[in-house]
Amino acid sequence: MADTDSGPYIEGRNLTKYFGGVIALYDVSLSVRRGEVLCLLGDNGAGKSTLIKILSGVHPPDHGSLLIDGEEVRMSSPRDALRRGIATVYQDLAMIPLMSISRNFFLGSEPTRGFGPLRSLDVAEADRVTHEALGRMGIDLRDTAQPVGTLSGGERQSVAIARAIHFGAKVVILDEPTSALGVKEAGVVLRFIAQARDDGIGVILITHNVNHAFPVGDRFTILDRGRLRGSFAKDEITPGELLEHMAGGSELEQLRHELEQPMEQPGA
Amino acid sequence: MATAEARPIDERVRRVGLGSRLLGRPEVGAIIGAALVWIVFAVWAGDRGFTSVAGTATILNVAAQVGIVASAVALLMIAGEFDLSVGSVVGAAGMVVAIGVGEFGLPVWLTVLMAIGLGLAIGFINGYIVIRTRLPSFIVTLGMLLILRGLTIGITRAITARTQVGGLAPAIDADPIAGIFTARFGNFPVAILWWIGLALVATYVLLRTPFGNWIYGAGGSAVAARNLGVPVARVKIMLFMATAASAALLAVIQVLSVGSGDVLRGQDKEFEAIITAVIGGTLLTGGYGSAIGAIFGALTLGMTRQGLFFAGVPGDWYLAILGVLLLLAVIINNYIRQRATRTRS
Numbered sequence: 001m002a003d004t005d006s007g008p009y010i011e012g013r014n015l016t017k018y019f020g021g022v023i024a025l026y027d028v029s030l031s032v033r034r035g036e037v038l039c040l041l042g043d044n045g046a047g048k049s050t051l052i053k054i055l056s057g058v059h060p061p062d063h064g065s066l067l068i069d070g071e072e073v074r075m076s077s078p079r080d081a082l083r084r085g086i087a088t089v090y091q092d093l094a095m096i097p098l099m100s101i102s103r104n105f106f107l108g109s110e111p112t113r114g115f116g117p118l119r120s121l122d123v124a125e126a127d128r129v130t131h132e133a134l135g136r137m138g139i140d141l142r143d144t145a146q147p148v149g150t151l152s153g154g155e156r157q158s159v160a161i162a163r164a165i166h167f168g169a170k171v172v173i174l175d176e177p178t179s180a181l182g183v184k185e186a187g188v189v190l191r192f193i194a195q196a197r198d199d200g201i202g203v204i205l206i207t208h209n210v211n212h213a214f215p216v217g218d219r220f221t222i223l224d225r226g227r228l229r230g231s232f233a234k235d236e237i238t239p240g241e242l243l244e245h246m247a248g249g250s251e252l253e254q255l256r257h258e259l260e261q262p263m264e265q266p267g268a
Numbered sequence: 269m270a271t272a273e274a275r276p277i278d279e280r281v282r283r284v285g286l287g288s289r290l291l292g293r294p295e296v297g298a299i300i301g302a303a304l305v306w307i308v309f310a311v312w313a314g315d316r317g318f319t320s321v322a323g324t325a326t327i328l329n330v331a332a333q334v335g336i337v338a339s340a341v342a343l344l345m346i347a348g349e350f351d352l353s354v355g356s357v358v359g360a361a362g363m364v365v366a367i368g369v370g371e372f373g374l375p376v377w378l379t380v381l382m383a384i385g386l387g388l389a390i391g392f393i394n395g396y397i398v399i400r401t402r403l404p405s406f407i408v409t410l411g412m413l414l415i416l417r418g419l420t421i422g423i424t425r426a427i428t429a430r431t432q433v434g435g436l437a438p439a440i441d442a443d444p445i446a447g448i449f450t451a452r453f454g455n456f457p458v459a460i461l462w463w464i465g466l467a468l469v470a471t472y473v474l475l476r477t478p479f480g481n482w483i484y485g486a487g488g489s490a491v492a493a494r495n496l497g498v499p500v501a502r503v504k505i506m507l508f509m510a511t512a513a514s515a516a517l518l519a520v521i522q523v524l525s526v527g528s529g530d531v532l533r534g535q536d537k538e539f540e541a542i543i544t545a546v547i548g549g550t551l552l553t554g555g556y557g558s559a560i561g562a563i564f565g566a567l568t569l570g571m572t573r574q575g576l577f578f579a580g581v582p583g584d585w586y587l588a589i590l591g592v593l594l595l596l597a598v599i600i601n602n603y604i605r606q607r608a609t610r611t612r613s
Contacts, residue, residue, distance in 0.1 A: 079497060090495070096488035098556045098605070099481075107485045108496035110478035120476045 007070055009034050009202050010055065010086060010171050016063035017050050024050040027064070028228045030221050032171055032202040037193060039213035040206045041246050042223035048206050051223065052173050055204065056088040057081030087169035091176045094160035097149035101141060102130040104148050105163050133166045134159060137195055153181045154188030161192060171202035178212045190216045210246065214239045222246055294549035295561030297600045301547065301593075302564040302571070309575030318578040325455035331570030332463035333518070337537060338544035338562040339470035340514040344507040345545050346474070348487035348554030349405040351508060353394060354515045354541055356416035358534025361386055361516035363424050366433040366529025369440075376443035380520050387516030388509045390416065395505030405508075413538065421531045434528035449524045459521050463566065466514065470559035483507070487554030543590065544569055547597040551605055568593060 008031035017025040025047045032038045042048050053059045054066070057075035065072050068084050075081045078088065095104050103126070111122040111129070130144045139158055148156060157177045164172050174193070178186035186209075193203055193216050207213050213220065220237065222229040222245045230245055237245075309318050317323040337354055344351055361383035368379035394412055398405045424431055440446045451458040474480040485493035486500045494500050515534070523529045548565030550557025572593065573586055 078495065094492065096485055096492055096555065098488050098551075099484050103481055103484065107481055107493060108498045110481050112478060119478075120472075121478055121481065123476070 006033065008032055008067070009069055011067040012051075012055060012061075012064065013067070014064035015051065015054055015061045015066075017054060017059060018062050023226050025054070025061075025226050028223065028226075029064075030228075030231070032204055034170055034202045035197055035200045036218045037197050037203040037205055037216055039217035039220045040204055040223065041208060041210065041213060041220060041242065042229075043208060043246065045225070046223040047226040048223055049175075050226075052088065052175060052204070052206060055081075056086060056173055082167075082169070085168060085170035086173065087164035087167070087171075088173040088175065089157070089160045089164055089177065091157075091180060095148045095156050098147055100145045101134075101148055101151070101159060102126045102144040105130040105133070105144075105159065105166070109167060129166075134162050137162045137165075137192060137199075139192075152185055152188070154185035154192075157181075157189045158192040161189075161196060165196060165199070165201055169201065171204065172196065173204045173206070175206050176208075177205070178207060178209060186212055208246070210239050210243045214242065293558070294551075294556055294601075294604065295558040295564060296549070297597065297604065298548045298558075298561040298564035298568070301597070302567045305568050305571050305575070305593075309571060309579065313575055313578035313580075316578045316580070318575055322455050323574065323578060325457075327567070327570045327574045328460045329457050329570075330573050331566040332457070332459040333522075334537070334540045334544050334569055335463035335563060335566030336459065336466060336518045336521070337511070337514050337541045338548070338566050339467040339559040340507070340511040341541040342545040342548060342550045342557055342559050342562040343470055343474060343483055344504075344511050345542070345550045345552070346487045346554060346557040347483045347504055347507050348490065349398060349504055349508070350409060350542070351391075351394060351511045352406065352409040352538045353390065353412035353416055354511065355534040355537035355539075356413045356420065357387055357390055357512045357515035358519045358522070358537050359531055360390075360416050360420045360519075362519035362523045362529045362533045363420055363433070363531060365520055365523045366436060367424065367427055369436050370433040370529075371428060373439075376440055376524070377445045380445070380449075380524075383516045383520050384513055387512040387514075391509035391512030392505060394512065395508030398508070399501045399504060409538075417531075424531050431531045432528060436523070436529075437527040440524050440527060446524050449521045457525065459525070462517065462521065464563065467559050467563045470562075474559055479503070484555060487556075489555070540569065543594050546601065547593060549597075549601060549604070551601055552598070556605060565597075 011031035013029050015025055015028045016023075028047070028051060030038065030040075040048055040051065050059070054061050057078045057080050060074060066075065067073065068086070073084065075084065075086075081088070096107070099107070102123075106126050111125045112119045113122040113125075114120055127144045131141065134141055134144075137158065139155060139162070148159070151159065157174075161172055161174065161177075177189050181189065190212060193205060197203055197216075205213060205217065217234060219231065219233050220242055221231045222242070232242070312318075341351060341354065364383040364386055365376070365379040368374040368382060369376055390412065394405070394409055397403070397408050401408070421431060424433070440450065449458065474483060482493065482498045482500070482503045485496070485498050486503045490500050515537070518537075519534065522533060544565035545557065545562050546552065546565070547568055548558055548561030548563070550561065569590070572589055576583065576586055576589070
């Protein structure tokens with residue numbers, strides 16, 4: 001079912017983006033297959049946001065090309081990207097807390113019954129499908145009519161991802177899904193990502209937390225100041241090396257020295 | 269690949285309790301509140317006519333005078349916007365009917381259509397300005413409140429040299445359609461039916477149509493809703509139009525029922541409508557609320573005003589009591605919202 005043998009579902013070649021005089025992204029290439037988790041790592045200002053905005057159709061690249069399923073495309077909007085199977089889940093803009101889970105799930109794509117002006121919202125169908133879609137992904141909610149606000153942060157992210165997949169996403173781009181979450185809640189989301197991967201979904205996971213990225217990632221792409229710093233398969237690199245690449249090697253070494261010096265006491 | 273049934277239950281599975289669903293509904297507070305207010309006045313003024321058929325009719329009529337506008341106002345507030353120009357629309361639309369019939373001899377039915385059309389146009393302008401300028405609707409519609417009231421007074425005086433136009437009764441009695449706004453069933457005016465009917469339509473739209481889902485989405489988080497393809501601008505403009513049109517409908521009912529128009533009609537109606545929606549459980553910050561609740565909010569207003577009258581308390585006290593009710597409602601709403609957004613664990 002997970003067709004990992006086929007080519008990449010989405011591929012960016014030599015992507016470059018300028019904002020006025022600022023080179024936000026320069027000559028970055030990356031690709032994701034279905035059933036694969038690509039972790040996009042980098043410090044603040046590394047160009048992660050610019051890259052996902054290009055991949056999700058918000059900005060067109062100034063140079064370079066985007067390929068979806070092997071065909072070169074120009075995406076005009078996030079709606080366009082969505083139609084091509086690329087969905088983006090933003091950290092805090094994913095769900096509306098005061099609306100019920102199933103109303104959130106179907107917002108903008110509501111199921112209806114009847115015809116013409118008598119077309120009405122099929123609440124029972126919405127509840128049933130939501131329950132089923134979440135159940136398939138391992139979230140069992142008895143009551144999909146409860147407000148999303150009653151869910152934990154990790155569950156909210158999971159429901160948002162499940163929604164993207166339900167509405168046909170082949171690749172989901174997750175923007176810092178774990179950054180606002182505690183250890184346990186981050187675990188909920190990471191397990192969910194693994195589940196999506198096993199179901200043949202391609203995942204681009206943006207994070208600056210190596211501890212979150214390493215267990216779930218298949219490949220790691222590191223950005224630094226708008227440029228590609230390296231791209232590694234999981235068996236080519238250790239978490240420690242990944243962290244060093246991310247923080248800019250020698251700078252981290254320097255930092256470690258500075259921090260260690262005052263801590264002479266044992267156990268520090 | 270295993271199916272959902274075959275997959276073993278693991279630590280990912282998390283059961284979330286049913287919880288107290290009833291207390292989660294936005295209108296529950298309003299229903300309980302309305303019942304309490306009725307009981308208080310039934311004990312206090314029951315023997316002086318509060319609970320009689322005639323007394324009930326006056327309560328319902330007073331409630332209808334605000335309720336007709338309140339359900340549209342509630343939907344607009346759920347979508348995250350205010351309309352302070354409601355009262356001025358009542359005045360302006362009323363004068364369209366009064367001057368049209370009284371000064372220009374137009375048929376009543378035509379002036380009714382013109383008044384509703386004026387309402388829709390003003391609502392569109394309100395919504396369009398709010399969407400295009402991204403200014404708070406509070407300030408945009410406050411401007412419209414002043415502009416419209418000023419124009420209504422100025423134009424009326426320029427045409428008629430007065431601020432009231434009366435003597436419409438013969439034309440109204442002769443009109444074929446005026447009856448749907450003025451009919452009475454015993455003590456009960458047809459305005460009550462308009463009020464309940466509009467509230468039921470608003471409730472249906474809110475709870476059982478995709479448009480209703482978009483209203484919640486637009487008010488809950490306009491950015492998130494837009495990301496999911498909800499036409500937030502269109503939703504809001506349509507609700508501004510519905511709100512102003514319902515104000516025009518109220519104006520038509522008032523002018524045709526009493527047979528005269530006054531440029532000052534509808535003053536403070538915008539605040540009464542917002543108070544009604546808030547007592548009905550609608551949040552000031554949008555994203556949550558109820559049109560059914562607005563029915564009970566209107567009832568609470570009507571019972572309070574008429575209850576004090578039947579109890580023999582001077583009307584001066586009405587505003588103070590209304591203020592207390594409003595504050596109580598806001599505090600209860602706030603508590604309900606915090607409950608709704610709290611993580612259950």
